[in-house]
Amino acid sequence: MTVQAQAIRDTITIAAGYAPYPMAVAMAEQFTQADKTRKTPNIQSTSPELAYKQFCAGDGPDTLDATVVLRPMTPAEEELCAKNDVKDFAKFKTGLTAIVLGFLGNPKDYPHLTRKELFLAMAKDIPDPQGGNKLIPNPYKTWKEINPAFPDTKIQIWNSTPVFAYYPVVLKQIMTVGCKQMPSLQALESTDPKAFEAACTTFRKDGHYNEYDSLDTVRAKLGDGIGIFSDAFANKFALNKLAIDDADPLPGSISHNVYPLISPLIIQVKKSHFKTVTGLKEYMTEALSDKAISHKGYLLEQGLVPLPAPELQKMRAELEALH
Numbered sequence: 001m002t003v004q005a006q007a008i009r010d011t012i013t014i015a016a017g018y019a020p021y022p023m024a025v026a027m028a029e030q031f032t033q034a035d036k037t038r039k040t041p042n043i044q045s046t047s048p049e050l051a052y053k054q055f056c057a058g059d060g061p062d063t064l065d066a067t068v069v070l071r072p073m074t075p076a077e078e079e080l081c082a083k084n085d086v087k088d089f090a091k092f093k094t095g096l097t098a099i100v101l102g103f104l105g106n107p108k109d110y111p112h113l114t115r116k117e118l119f120l121a122m123a124k125d126i127p128d129p130q131g132g133n134k135l136i137p138n139p140y141k142t143w144k145e146i147n148p149a150f151p152d153t154k155i156q157i158w159n160s161t162p163v164f165a166y167y168p169v170v171l172k173q174i175m176t177v178g179c180k181q182m183p184s185l186q187a188l189e190s191t192d193p194k195a196f197e198a199a200c201t202t203f204r205k206d207g208h209y210n211e212y213d214s215l216d217t218v219r220a221k222l223g224d225g226i227g228i229f230s231d232a233f234a235n236k237f238a239l240n241k242l243a244i245d246d247a248d249p250l251p252g253s254i255s256h257n258v259y260p261l262i263s264p265l266i267i268q269v270k271k272s273h274f275k276t277v278t279g280l281k282e283y284m285t286e287a288l289s290d291k292a293i294s295h296k297g298y299l300l301e302q303g304l305v306p307l308p309a310p311e312l313q314k315m316r317a318e319l320e321a322l323h
Contacts, residue, residue: 008276008278009277010039011277012039012042012065012277013042013065014043014064014065014067016043016044016068016069017045017048017068018045019070019166019230019232019263020069021068023265023304026292027283027287028043030291030292030298031279034282034286035282038279038282039279041283043068047163048071048165049163051069052073052077052080053080054067058085059084059087061276061277063270065277066268066273066284067268068267069165069268070263071263071264072091089269089270090268090269090319092287092288093264093265094266094293094304095265095304095307096263096264096265096304096305097263097304098231098249098263098303099166099229099230099261099262099263100234101241102226102227102228102229102234102237102242103225103239104224105151105240107243109151110151112243113244113245114178114245115173115177115244117146117178118178118244119175119178119182120178121209122157122174122175122203123138123175123200123202124202125137125199126138127185132184135199138206141154141155141208154208156225157210157225157227158210158211158221159210160211160212161211161213165263166228166261169261170228170261171201174244174261176200176201180200185199219237227239230303232302235303245260249261251305251306255306269284271322274322281322285319293306294312
């Protein structure tokens with residue numbers, strides 16, 4: 001059966017990661033409001049792994065049209081797509097989002113907080129503070145023990161489970177970077193890479209570090225702790241945000257890659273579905289519009305930081321060229 005002869009579907013199907021799900025919904029609302037005859041897109045909130053798994057399941061008209069996720073595909077996910085003949089798709093990086101340290105306290109209580117100090121707060125094993133290269137179970141119970149300038153309060157950090165797209169960002173940009181700032185662990189990277197990875201990416205399990213799998217419940221559990229959240233979540237609940245390595249999560253520091261915890265908003269869409277799914281190209285046009293992702297776009301309220309204008313223009317030209 002040729003593409004032209006295939007049945008036309010009039011409802012767009014999208015899998016969105018948990019964090020960018022509100023952005024995908026906001027774009028869908030604008031899409032349907034612009035033309036009342038359009039069907040509301042079916043948007044599923046799921047993990048990035050499941051979103052890409054569904055996307056790579058096949059290319060037929062009954063398969064998923066697009067994903068909205070805060071990370072690119074892994075090599076394994078690319079292999080799955082290739083295996084299932086999902087090869088002809090477009091990828092659009094439509095903006096940047098920040099991952100923040102949100103809490104209810106005063107940011108001035110944690111002056112010049114570094115990634116090394118965050119590693120010391122979250123790691124299972126650390127180099128003995130008394131000296132030497134030996135790793136010992138993390139002895140730090142309060143922030144003041146890590147840095148005398150910090151408050152004498154219990155270390156209590158909430159991070160997401162691996163189902164959230166920003167979990168690997170925390171591993172790479174906080175844990176591993178902070179780990180490398182300790183000479184004995186940095187040396188381990190070349191002498192014993194497996195031991196280095198284990199030391200740098202294993203979280204403590206003694207009650208000072210916890211993980212959440214639902215944004216609906218973690219706010220109530222936060223208490224005096226510090227949570228690792230999307231910028232939009234921190235804004236929604238009026239949480240204060242901590243600077244990391246003297247960089248605040250502000251649009252300028254995010255767009256210029258000064259702030260260290262950044263994720264791209266990536267939309268992937270199957271090119272063949274533009275012919276078989278009514279409204280798909282119009283949805284993508286909305287997703288790349290100034291109204292959505294410019295410096296005055298409605299997605300700014302969801303925590304999106306716009307890309308430079310030339311990058312946006314290039315993406316729009318790529319979309320326009322698709323048929």
